[in-house]
Amino acid sequence: MASIDGSSGSDGALREAAATFALTDWPMNAWYAAAYDVELKHALLPRTIAGRSLVLYRKGDGTPIALENACWHRLLPLSEGHLEDDAVVCGYHGLMYNGEGRCVFMPSQQTINPAARVRSYPIAERHRFVWVWPGDPALADPDTIPDLHWNDDPEWAGDGGLIDVKCNYKLVVDNLMDLTHETFVHGSSIGHRSVAEVPFEVTHGPDGVTVTRWMLDVDPPPFWAMQLEWRHGRRFDRVDRWQIIHFEAPSTIAIDVGVAPAGTGAPQGDRSQGVNGFVLNTMTPQSPGACHYFWAFARNYNLDDQRITTLLRDGVAGVFGEDEEVLNAQQRSIDSNPDKQFYNLNIDGGAMWARRLIDSMIAAEGDDARYARASEQARAAALSEPATTRVEATEADRARLGI
Numbered sequence: 001m002a003s004i005d006g007s008s009g010s011d012g013a014l015r016e017a018a019a020t021f022a023l024t025d026w027p028m029n030a031w032y033a034a035a036y037d038v039e040l041k042h043a044l045l046p047r048t049i050a051g052r053s054l055v056l057y058r059k060g061d062g063t064p065i066a067l068e069n070a071c072w073h074r075l076l077p078l079s080e081g082h083l084e085d086d087a088v089v090c091g092y093h094g095l096m097y098n099g100e101g102r103c104v105f106m107p108s109q110q111t112i113n114p115a116a117r118v119r120s121y122p123i124a125e126r127h128r129f130v131w132v133w134p135g136d137p138a139l140a141d142p143d144t145i146p147d148l149h150w151n152d153d154p155e156w157a158g159d160g161g162l163i164d165v166k167c168n169y170k171l172v173v174d175n176l177m178d179l180t181h182e183t184f185v186h187g188s189s190i191g192h193r194s195v196a197e198v199p200f201e202v203t204h205g206p207d208g209v210t211v212t213r214w215m216l217d218v219d220p221p222p223f224w225a226m227q228l229e230w231r232h233g234r235r236f237d238r239v240d241r242w243q244i245i246h247f248e249a250p251s252t253i254a255i256d257v258g259v260a261p262a263g264t265g266a267p268q269g270d271r272s273q274g275v276n277g278f279v280l281n282t283m284t285p286q287s288p289g290a291c292h293y294f295w296a297f298a299r300n301y302n303l304d305d306q307r308i309t310t311l312l313r314d315g316v317a318g319v320f321g322e323d324e325e326v327l328n329a330q331q332r333s334i335d336s337n338p339d340k341q342f343y344n345l346n347i348d349g350g351a352m353w354a355r356r357l358i359d360s361m362i363a364a365e366g367d368d369a370r371y372a373r374a375s376e377q378a379r380a381a382a383l384s385e386p387a388t389t390r391v392e393a394t395e396a397d398r399a400r401l402g403i
Contacts, residue, residue: 017342017352020359020374024168024288026050027250027361028135031145032284033294034123035130036162040064044088046079048286050134054121055079059086064125065099066132068118072103078118127151129282129294135365146252150278150298157303159313160280160296165324167331169251169283169291170355175323176253176281177211177245177350202349203388209357211245211350217262223315224259227275230308231301238262240274245350249357255279276300279316289331295320346391356381 034049035056045056046069053069055078069077071090081091087104088097095116096105103116122133122140127148133140150156165172200213220228220239229235240263244256260266260274277299284292297316302308334340344352356378362368363375 017344017348018355018359018374018377020370021170021342021355023370024170025362025368025371026169026285027358027365029133029139029365030135030250030361031124031131031133031140031142032251033129033282033292034066034132034284036160036294037125037128037130039162040130042083044079044081044083046077047292049132049292050285051287052121052134053077054132055088056123056130056132057083057088059099063099064123064130066121066123067097067099067101068120070118071095072116072118073106127280128296146248146282148252148254148280148282148296150254151280151296153298155303156278156298156300157309158277158296158298159309160294161313161317163293163295163320163324164286164290165283165293165327166290167327168288168334169285170358171327171330172281172283172291172293172323173247173251173253173354173358174348174351175327176255177209177247177354178347180347199390199392201388201390202353204353204356204382205387206382207357208249209245209247209350209353211243213243214267215241215243216267220259223319224275227277227299227301227312228259228261230305231275236261240264240266242266247350247354247357249354250361251283251285251358253281255281277312289335293320349389349391 028050032049034047034054035045039045040056040058042058042060047054047056054066055069056064056066058064067078067088069079071078071092073090073095074092076090076092078088078090078097081089083089084096086099089095094105094107095103097118098104099120101118101120103112106112106116122137124131124142124145126142126145128151129148131145151158151160200211203210203212217238218241219237220241224239224241225235228239239259239261241259242257246254246256256276256278258266258271258274258276260271264270264273266274277297280296280298282294284294286292295316297312299308299312356374359371359374360378363371
C-alpha cells in the first residue's frame with residue numbers, strides 16, 4: 001500500500017495531523033446552502049451563514065432575497081420586523097429596505113441618506129436548495145454551485161431535512177469521508193463489519209476527492225435488505241454493496257450507495273438488478289462550533305411510491321441522529337481539550353485530502369501563514385503521491401471484528 005502522508009504509514013507509525021486540523025475557519029468565496037426552497041416564503045427567515053447574520057425572504061414574484069440582518073439605524077435584526085409588499089420594515093423605527101438593501105423610507109426625514117443601506121448577498125436556487133455567496137460578490141458564479149442534481153432530477157425521488165449540528169462543519173466532512181464509522185455507530189441500520197473489513201481507494205484531484213469501497217458477496221444490513229425486498233418482492237441473503245463518496249470543496253458530499261443481488265454484475269457496471277441511492281450532504285458553517293447540515297436521500301426505483309420516500313427519509317434521519325450525537329460530543333471534547341493534537345489513521349485518507357482542499361481555498365483568500373503553509377504542503381503532496389491510494393484491512397482488524 002502506498003503510504004499516505006499525514007496518516008499512519010505501512011510501518012504502522014502514527015502521524016500528527018496538519019496544524020490546520022485544529023482551526024475552525026471557512027472560505028468565504030463559496031456557495032453555501034441557506035435553506036430548502038420550501039422554507040423560503042413571503043416572510044422573514046433569519047439564518048446565520050458563514051458567520052454572517054442574514055435575513056431571507058421571497059418577493060411577491062417568488063424571487064429570493066438575502067440581506068444583512070441588522071438595521072442601518074440602530075442595528076436591530078431586520079428579522080424582528082415584517083414585510084410590506086416586497087420591502088423589509090424594521091421593527092424598531094420603521095425604516096424600509098428594498099430587495100437590494102437600499103433604504104426607501106425613513107420616518108420624519110425629508111431626504112434619505114444615500115448611505116442608508118444594508119448589504120445584499122448573491123443568492124440562487126438550485127437542486128431544491130437556496131444558496132448564498134457570502135464572499136466577494138464579483139466572484140459569485142451560479143454555474144459553480146455544487147452538483148446535487150439528484151435532489152430534483154425526474155429520474156430520482158427522495159426527500160431530506162436540516163440538522164443544526166453543534167460542531168464545526170469540518171467535523172461533519174470528516175465523518176462523511178470515512179464511512180468505516182458505520183460499523184460502530186450505525187450497527188442496527190446501515191452498519192456492517194464489512195464496511196471496516198474491505199479495502200477502499202482514495203482518489204484526489206485539484207477539485208475534489210473520491211473514496212470508493214465495494215463489499216462483495218456480503219449479507220445486507222437491514223436498511224438495504226428492506227429496499228431490495230420492496231423492489232423485487234422477496235429477500236436476498238447475499239448482496240454486492242457499494243459506497244462511492246464524492247467531495248466538492250468546501251463542504252458538499254454526494255455519496256453513491258446501493259446494493260444488488262450478489263453476482264448480478266453491479267461491480268462491472270450493471271446495477272439494473274439493484275437499488276441505488278444518493279446521500280446528498282452540504283454543510284454550511286454558522287460559527288466555529290456550529291453548522292447547518294442539509295441532507296437528502298434520493299433513490300432510482302419505485303419513484304411514485306410516496307410511502308417509500310417517507311420511510312427512507314425517516315430512516316436516514318434516524319441514522320443521522322446517531323451521527324449528530326457523536327459529533328456534538330466530539331465538539332464538546334475538543335472545546336474541553338484545546339491543546340490536544342489530532343492524528344490521522346489510514347482510514348482518514350479521504351478526510352485528509354478534503355481538508356487539504358479546504359485549506360487551499362482559505363489560503364487563496366487571505367494571508368494566514370498557517371493556511372499558506374498547509375496549501376504548499378498539499379500541493380507538494382499532490383505532486384509526489386499517487387493520485388489513488390488503496391487502504392487494506394489488517395490482520396488485527398480481522399481478529400477484532402471476528403472476520
